[in-house]
Amino acid sequence: MARPFSWVFDVQRKVTYKNLSTWYTELREFRPEIPCIVVANKIDADIKVTQRSFNFARKFSLPLYFVSAADGTNVVKLFNDAIRLAVSYKQNSRDFMDEVLQELENFELEQKEEDVPGQGQRGSTESPRPS
DSSP states (O other), X not given: OOOOEXXXXXXXXXHHHHTHHHHHHHHHHHOSSXXXXXXXEOGGGOGGXXXXXXXXXXXXXXXXXXXXXXXXXXXXXXXXXXXXXXXHHHHHOOOHHHHHHHHHHHHHHHHHHHHSOOHHHHHHXXXXXXX
């Protein structure tokens, strides 16, 4: 299943936030339609950080989640929303890369089916047993 792309950064370490715009631009070059979300992690260390505005999410109109993996704050909401985005994207995607990946997956399944001998073939390859 296609999944949304999550941009997770540590609210206490600026270095984890600095390159998000560059990476986002690169992702959009190859996957222009894939849903993206921004996750500000480690809010348990300083709850006041939830009152801050983060330009990256605002600049690209991306949903922003303030979470704490340590104490579970907003983690369930984040996963539920990510799953909903993924299902919607899967059902409505017109992204060329998704079409290519689906064709590759179908081809792989066809190859596996051809490699597995059927019931009729297996019976004909066994040697007859003497009575």
